[in-house]
Amino acid sequence: MTDLSDREISWHYNSLNKYCCRLTKPRRAILDILSDTGRHLSADQIYKEASKISSGGGLSTIYRNLELLVRIGLVWKFEAGDNKARYEIAKRPDESHHHHLICKKCNSIIDYSDSIGNEKDFIREREKKLSSIYNFKIENHSIDFFGVCHTCSKNK
Amino acid sequence: MTDLSDREISWHYNSLNKYCCRLTKPRRAILDILSDTGRHLSADQIYKEASKISSGGGLSTIYRNLELLVRIGLVWKFEAGDNKARYEIAKRPDESHHHHLICKKCNSIIDYSDSIGNEKDFIREREKKLSSIYNFKIENHSIDFFGVCHTCSKNK
DNA sequence: TTTAAAATGAGAATAATTCTCATTAACAAT
DNA sequence: ATTGTTAATGAGAATTATTCTCATTTTAAA
Ligand SMILES: [Mn+2]
Ligand SMILES: [Mn+2]
Ligand SMILES: [Zn+2]
Ligand SMILES: [Zn+2]
Numbered sequence: 001m002t003d004l005s006d007r008e009i010s011w012h013y014n015s016l017n018k019y020c021c022r023l024t025k026p027r028r029a030i031l032d033i034l035s036d037t038g039r040h041l042s043a044d045q046i047y048k049e050a051s052k053i054s055s056g057g058g059l060s061t062i063y064r065n066l067e068l069l070v071r072i073g074l075v076w077k078f079e080a081g082d083n084k085a086r087y088e089i090a091k092r093p094d095e096s097h098h099h100h101l102i103c104k105k106c107n108s109i110i111d112y113s114d115s116i117g118n119e120k121d122f123i124r125e126r127e128k129k130l131s132s133i134y135n136f137k138i139e140n141h142s143i144d145f146f147g148v149c150h151t152c153s154k155n156k
Numbered sequence: 157m158t159d160l161s162d163r164e165i166s167w168h169y170n171s172l173n174k175y176c177c178r179l180t181k182p183r184r185a186i187l188d189i190l191s192d193t194g195r196h197l198s199a200d201q202i203y204k205e206a207s208k209i210s211s212g213g214g215l216s217t218i219y220r221n222l223e224l225l226v227r228i229g230l231v232w233k234f235e236a237g238d239n240k241a242r243y244e245i246a247k248r249p250d251e252s253h254h255h256h257l258i259c260k261k262c263n264s265i266i267d268y269s270d271s272i273g274n275e276k277d278f279i280r281e282r283e284k285k286l287s288s289i290y291n292f293k294i295e296n297h298s299i300d301f302f303g304v305c306h307t308c309s310k311n312k
Numbered sequence: 313t314t315t316a317a318a319a320t321g322a323g324a325a326t327a328a329t330t331c332t333c334a335t336t337a338a339c340a341a342t
Numbered sequence: 343a344t345t346g347t348t349a350a351t352g353a354g355a356a357t358t359a360t361t362c363t364c365a366t367t368t369t370a371a372a
Pocket of ligand 2: 222
């Protein structure tokens with residue numbers, strides 16, 4: 001059903017448990033779908049995928065649970081500029097983070113690791129400085145580069 | 157009416173002209189409102205402001221023109237995580253760019269200059285590298301830090 | 313099991329944005 | 343300045359994403 005290691009799966013499932021949230025079928029479905037694809041899906045795309053599975057959940061359940069999963073950090077949400085939120089499975093806190101290249105033409109999204117060019121260190125430093133200057137408690141960040149992907153730049 | 161220098165105003169107005177777009181009243185209104193406030197307004201907030209001015213434009217005109225102004229680079233659009241786009245007046249290409257601290261509680265937005273801690277240089281370097289690795293033509297970027305602002309961390 | 317609380321799901325409600333099309337305004341050419 | 347062409351407007355309908363409501367079902371602890 002999924003090609004993730006049990007360790008990876010159990011982290012998500014156990015986290016739910018830790019927050020006293022019941023491990024229901026729709027919640028499993030969302031986590032499994034996002035884990036399997038590894039991509040950035042809209043609520044509607046998740047709903048359509050989930051509908052293929054028995055007990056995938058209604059659309060409102062999808063939204064309700066996505067909000068929960070984002071709140072407790074198992075799923076990341078972001079907006080790519082087309083007024084439609086995208087969701088992707090979260091990595092464990094100790095794992096590498098990543099940022100995005102977003103194509104304005106086809107809306108495709110490329111992940112790139114923040115370990116390239118020690119971006120991670122730079123950001124950590126930045127957060128420390130900004131926190132102190134603005135007295136602002138930084139919890140997370142998003143870095144997106146917008147432009148035109150390889151494919152779109154070819155076929156005019 | 158506005159406390160911007162004529163030079164600043166004429167850049168935006170002239171740019172419209174350059175793209176063969178007519179300098180209509182609603183377009184002036186949007187540019188003036190965003191220039192005057194210097195803040196990050198939603199389409200609806202711009203509409204309400206514009207409604208105070210004669211010929212501020214209808215809501216659909218606001219949206220239509222915001223899309224145009226974003227496309228030709230006179231206005232920047234971004235989403236702060238609440239499914240509602242925000243717009244701010246663009247700076248001239250040679251002027252300093254800035255990034256955001258966004259409060260998850262009250263949705264307030266703090267601008268900070270990318271000249272702090274030579275963020276600008278870092279990003280420029282980053283863009284060059286990413287462009288070549290992913291064969292992706294980068295046109296612009298957004299960097300947002302999410303967390304809790306000073307005010308919100310106090311009360312409650 | 314039994315039970316109480318948490319979660320679901322169908323659909324209505326809301327909110328942001330886009331679309332349609334008859335009317336108006338901008339501006340280049342007279 | 344007047345005119346003609348065409349871009350642009352604006353009122354409202356339509357669409358789309360998201361949230362809300364509440365009767366019913368499911369979870370997990372006792
Ligand atoms: Mn990603
Ligand atoms: Mn800003
Ligand atoms: Zn593309
Ligand atoms: Zn705040």
